[in-house]
Amino acid sequence: MASKGGDELVKYITEKVVIYMEDPRSRRSEVPKQPWSQKWFGMLPLGLSIWRSKWNRKNKE
Template identity: 75%
Template sequence: MASSGEELVKYITEKVVVYIEDPRSIKERRAAAKQPWSQKWFGMLPLSWSIWWSKWKRK
């Protein structure tokens, strides 16, 4: 049990160190590559509405 906790701390520490050591230009590129929330959720909202409507229509 203790080893999984130690592995988790080691993994998080490695990720933080890599993030801190990255140059600013790489961080800016990574931030620019993220998908805007509107593109992500406007695909999910119509899907959820259609599922809800089909369930409501059956009743």
């Protein structure tokens, strides 16, 4: 059962790599880059919550 899901994942990744490699470099560079605020917005709350939990554990000891 797990093999089928793994096969589909490998197929999907392979398709994405082939599409990426077939695109000319000039076209790849035309894609607008994602602003850092959008990229890291999901990581900041996670990092703050981990930092806060470590801080709370130190205060309890």
